[in-house]
Amino acid sequence: MSTTTEPAAEAAPVKTGPGAHPPPGGRNRGKRETVAVQHTAGWLFSTPFLVLFAVFMALPIVATLVMSFTDFGLRNVTDPFSAEFIGFENYTKLLDDEKFLKSLFNTAYFVVVGVPLTVGLGLFVAVLLNNGIDRARTFFRVGFYAPVVTSIVAIAVVWRFVLDPADGLIAGLASEVGLTSPDFLGSEALAMPSLIVMAVWRNLGTVMVLFIAGLQAIPPDVREAARLDGASTWQEFRRITVPLLRPTMLYTTVITTIGYLNVFEEPFVMTQGGPSDSTLTVSLSMYREGFNFFHMGYASAMAYVLFVVIMAITVLQLRLLKDNTK
Amino acid sequence: MSAARTTTPPPSAPTGPQDPKGPGRSGPSPVGVPTSRGGRLRKPGVYVLLSIGLLVMVAPFLWMGLSAFKTDRDLTANPPVWIPTEWTLEHFGELLDRLDIPLYFFNSLTVAVLVTACNLVFCSMLGYALAKLRFGGRNKVFALVLGALMVPGNLMLLPLFVLMSKLQLIDSYAGLVLPFAAQAFGVFLMRQFMQSIPDELLEAARIDGAREWYIFWRIAMPLVKPALATLSILIFLGSWNNFVWPLIATNDPEKYTLPVALATFATDPNQSAGSNGMLMVGSLLIILPVLLVFIVLQRHFTQGLATTGMK
Numbered sequence: 001m002s003t004t005t006e007p008a009a010e011a012a013p014v015k016t017g018p019g020a021h022p023p024p025g026g027r028n029r030g031k032r033e034t035v036a037v038q039h040t041a042g043w044l045f046s047t048p049f050l051v052l053f054a055v056f057m058a059l060p061i062v063a064t065l066v067m068s069f070t071d072f073g074l075r076n077v078t079d080p081f082s083a084e085f086i087g088f089e090n091y092t093k094l095l096d097d098e099k100f101l102k103s104l105f106n107t108a109y110f111v112v113v114g115v116p117l118t119v120g121l122g123l124f125v126a127v128l129l130n131n132g133i134d135r136a137r138t139f140f141r142v143g144f145y146a147p148v149v150t151s152i153v154a155i156a157v158v159w160r161f162v163l164d165p166a167d168g169l170i171a172g173l174a175s176e177v178g179l180t181s182p183d184f185l186g187s188e189a190l191a192m193p194s195l196i197v198m199a200v201w202r203n204l205g206t207v208m209v210l211f212i213a214g215l216q217a218i219p220p221d222v223r224e225a226a227r228l229d230g231a232s233t234w235q236e237f238r239r240i241t242v243p244l245l246r247p248t249m250l251y252t253t254v255i256t257t258i259g260y261l262n263v264f265e266e267p268f269v270m271t272q273g274g275p276s277d278s279t280l281t282v283s284l285s286m287y288r289e290g291f292n293f294f295h296m297g298y299a300s301a302m303a304y305v306l307f308v309v310i311m312a313i314t315v316l317q318l319r320l321l322k323d324n325t326k
Numbered sequence: 327m328s329a330a331r332t333t334t335p336p337p338s339a340p341t342g343p344q345d346p347k348g349p350g351r352s353g354p355s356p357v358g359v360p361t362s363r364g365g366r367l368r369k370p371g372v373y374v375l376l377s378i379g380l381l382v383m384v385a386p387f388l389w390m391g392l393s394a395f396k397t398d399r400d401l402t403a404n405p406p407v408w409i410p411t412e413w414t415l416e417h418f419g420e421l422l423d424r425l426d427i428p429l430y431f432f433n434s435l436t437v438a439v440l441v442t443a444c445n446l447v448f449c450s451m452l453g454y455a456l457a458k459l460r461f462g463g464r465n466k467v468f469a470l471v472l473g474a475l476m477v478p479g480n481l482m483l484l485p486l487f488v489l490m491s492k493l494q495l496i497d498s499y500a501g502l503v504l505p506f507a508a509q510a511f512g513v514f515l516m517r518q519f520m521q522s523i524p525d526e527l528l529e530a531a532r533i534d535g536a537r538e539w540y541i542f543w544r545i546a547m548p549l550v551k552p553a554l555a556t557l558s559i560l561i562f563l564g565s566w567n568n569f570v571w572p573l574i575a576t577n578d579p580e581k582y583t584l585p586v587a588l589a590t591f592a593t594d595p596n597q598s599a600g601s602n603g604m605l606m607v608g609s610l611l612i613i614l615p616v617l618l619v620f621i622v623l624q625r626h627f628t629q630g631l632a633t634t635g636m637k
Contacts, residue, residue, distance in 0.1 A: 042463075045451040140376055173405070173406070176405045265569055303480060
């Protein structure tokens with residue numbers, strides 16, 4: 001994120017604060033006043049966001065960490081400060097919790113299968129849209145992006161219906177060719193893959209749009225030069241497009257991974273974690289422990305384990321994928 | 327992220343001829359390079375592939391839209407019928423009898439409007455300050471915004487619920503609005519657009535003695551109207567579709583938002599058994615308004631996404 005350093009460079013010439021040189025003459029007084037005004041205004045303009053950020057984000061983030069070391073339960077919702085510190089007990093308990101370990105495994109499954117499919121298909125569609133056609137491009141783009149802007153609840157309702165083994169869409173199509181549809185969401189083996197297919201369907205559009213933006217940033221003369229040198233379509237894709245798209249690829253992979261590690265809505269609305277916990281994800285575990293059983297200390301520990309995993313994987317991905325460019 | 331900063335790429339800028347329909351320019355181009363964009367991949371194949379993909383993408387929507395008007399006999403027909411043999415509005419009536427749809431619609435709308443209004447003001451203010459005001463600590467504030475972008479929302483749910491209970495804001499609009507009233511991605515988006523305002527313009531206003539608030543409200547804001555449109559759409563939609571927090575922050579059905587009401591109905595087997603028609607109608611009612619808005623204003627979506635890199 002190179003943008004971080006940008007303001008520093010801009011701000012450097014104008015010294016503020018007590019360390020600034022006193023202006024020698026009247027000519028500079030206006031300037032100094034402007035600086036002072038901007039300083040005050042800057043903080044006043046920042047205040048609403050900062051207050052809301054402090055109360056509804058920073059405080060909860062810290063509170064989750066504190067809660068994870070306590071036995072925070074239902075009674076503490078009305079009386080938070082009576083929760084008792086129990087050290088790392090919640091965390092050690094997690095290591096023996098088979099349900100939690102299963103939810104970790106399920107989440108990993110979702111990410112490992114779902115991310116490459118989403119990013120790969122998103123790239124594929126973006127390349128087709130960018131190179132193959134010029135008519136109806138908007139039409140296609142709107143179609144592929146539509147699931148992104150629609151409510152997960154509505155999507156889930158329709159997909160449950162599509163996947164229904166009795167009178168669902170797929171069951172009906174299968175019976176026409178003499179096959180019986182499996183019970184997608186009722187089968188331990190098929191429930192998770194079904195949710196993955198749904199997630200890919202839902203998130204493809206986001207990745208596609210990012211790749212289109214990345215593709216359009218590639219200077220056309222680079223491609224033209226490759227073509228003049230007689231590169232085939234595949235060679236052009238492999239040697240020109242892919243390397244120049246690396247930043248976008250890195251970015252889409254990272255945000256998709258973060259999103260999928262947090263996966264909650266799909267299993268919540270489609271399967272409630274079943275059958276036999278085969279679609280229980282970490283976020284869903286956390287939700288259940290926290291809001292169904294009110295084991296909030298324990299749920300907080302889950303939230304932090306997930307957070308640490310997400311940070312670790314993000315850092316790892318940034319490293320691995322960045323090194324690849326050299 | 328800089329690669330994604332192309333906010334409004336001219337539709338055909340990167341490759342190919344300016345006017346695909348213009349027959350006059352169809353000869354070899356001056357440099358002798360084949361200019362046809364479609365020439366690289368075989369066009370019919372691409373169209374076929376994309377059309378199949380598109381069909382898969384929109385089939386569930388089509389199915390939903392058509393099923394909402396089917397009779398129960400058509401809904402359970404095997405093999406499935408796509409086009410209703412008999413069009414009916416009976417499931418609309420049924421759903422309106424069972425769920426107070428107008429109330430949930432109103433709740434969703436109120437929350438979304440309030441969240442959008444808050445973000446327009448607060449995100450623009452901070453975006454303006456970060457882009458155009460020199461103040462000590464600016465870099466730290468910006469780093470905070472970037473940091474906030476990366477924190478997963480699930481991390482805050484538990485204490486946020488406790489906090490809202492303590493503040494007695496469960497089952498209130500305030501409880502639904504406040505946690506989303508100032509979103510970091512909005513600040514980021516507004517900062518990007520505010521940077522495009524020329525400093526000279528603001529400087530001139532300052533020399534004329536204008537106050538900073540006046541400059542922000544009367545000069546900067548009108549100049550970033552397209553960004554404000556993009557931000558409104560993204561925030562409004564995010565709020566309309568938001569599910570997890572409204573699910574947690576409401577217990578009283580009177581305060582349910584549309585998605586929470588429908589999900590509660592759909593996942594309760596006692597209520598929703600045999601009511602597939604009603605569920606289709608409910609889904610259609612959630613999706614239809616945003617889908618229409620999206621189709622009309624889709625450019626703003628992709629623009630915002632390309633600018634901030636997130637949904």
